[in-house]
Amino acid sequence: MPICINLLADAQAAEELRRRDPVKRSLWVGGLVISLVLTWCLIIQARIVTAKSEFSKHDAHWKAIEKKHAGVTDDLKKTGAVERKLSVLHRLSTNRFLWGSTLNALQQTVVDQVQAVRLKTDQTFTYIEPVAAKTNANKVVPSKPAAAVEKIAITLEAKDWNPSGQNYSKLKEAIAKFPSFQTNFAKSDALRLTSLSKPSLDPNGASSPFVSFTLEMQFPEIRRHE
Numbered sequence: 001m002p003i004c005i006n007l008l009a010d011a012q013a014a015e016e017l018r019r020r021d022p023v024k025r026s027l028w029v030g031g032l033v034i035s036l037v038l039t040w041c042l043i044i045q046a047r048i049v050t051a052k053s054e055f056s057k058h059d060a061h062w063k064a065i066e067k068k069h070a071g072v073t074d075d076l077k078k079t080g081a082v083e084r085k086l087s088v089l090h091r092l093s094t095n096r097f098l099w100g101s102t103l104n105a106l107q108q109t110v111v112d113q114v115q116a117v118r119l120k121t122d123q124t125f126t127y128i129e130p131v132a133a134k135t136n137a138n139k140v141v142p143s144k145p146a147a148a149v150e151k152i153a154i155t156l157e158a159k160d161w162n163p164s165g166q167n168y169s170k171l172k173e174a175i176a177k178f179p180s181f182q183t184n185f186a187k188s189d190a191l192r193l194t195s196l197s198k199p200s201l202d203p204n205g206a207s208s209p210f211v212s213f214t215l216e217m218q219f220p221e222i223r224r225h226e
Contacts, residue, residue, distance in 0.1 A: 097123065097152055097219070105180035106154070111171040117212075118157040125150055152219040159210045163199045168213040175217070190218050 099121070126149040133143035160168045175181055176191050185191040194216045199209040 091224075095222075097150070097222075101180065102154075105178055106156075106175070109171065109174040109178050111167050111174055113160065113162040113165070114167045114171050115159045115161065115210075116156060117159055118155075120155040120157075122153045122155070123150070148224045150222040150224060154217040154219075156215045156217070157212070158215070159212055161208055161210045163209060163211045168193065168196065168211065168215075172215060175215070181217075184219050185217065187220075190220075192216055 128147045128149065130146040131144040134141050158168070158171070160166075172191060172193060176185055181191075192215070193213060195212070195214040197212040199211050201207070201209055
């Protein structure tokens with residue numbers, strides 16, 4: 001029986017070992033992984049470039065309308081300030097003290113034998129500074145806006161030519177009961193007789209005596225906020 005001898009067996013075995021070498025396979029796998037990572041990085045970079053381009057486009061658009069937006073915002077602030085002032089002026093015009101109506105009501109409370117000598121009106125405004133909010137003993141004290149306190153007073157000096165009839169008291173009562181004054185003089189000291197002289201004769205020659213008296217009318221204070 002013939003014997004076959006493969007003289008290339010060693011070379012073939014060595015080649016097979018080279019093909020099955022794990023280091024070579026690892027190099028192929030590592031190269032593939034690196035290729036995938038590089039491809040992913042390129043995709044991410046492309047997305048970044050696209051996002052930057054989109055951001056630049058929107059940023060340029062915003063800068064183009066930023067000045068217009070600032071102008072519109074400024075106009076809205078000015079409009080709001082004007083509307084607040086108009087609202088305050090409207091409240092002032094509808095709630096202001098009407099001297100004409102008051103003096104007209106006062107002349108309708110005339111009492112016989114009472115002669116008005118002097119009428120003094122006083123209308124003052126006291127400005128109150130605004131108070132900022134603050135924390136006091138772990139308690140927040142709210143802020144208070146600036147305000148103006150309106151005070152109105154009328155002083156009437158007159159002569160009563162019938163002291164025995166106490167017409168000065170009748171005049172005071174007539175003023176207190178007049179519809180226009182009833183709510184204003186709800187407090188007991190709002191309408192008061194501040195002075196009353198003794199009976200005396202008129203130096204101009206009148207024979208009947210008279211008494212001089214003063215009535216003071218204090219209207220309720222009105223606080224007006226800005």
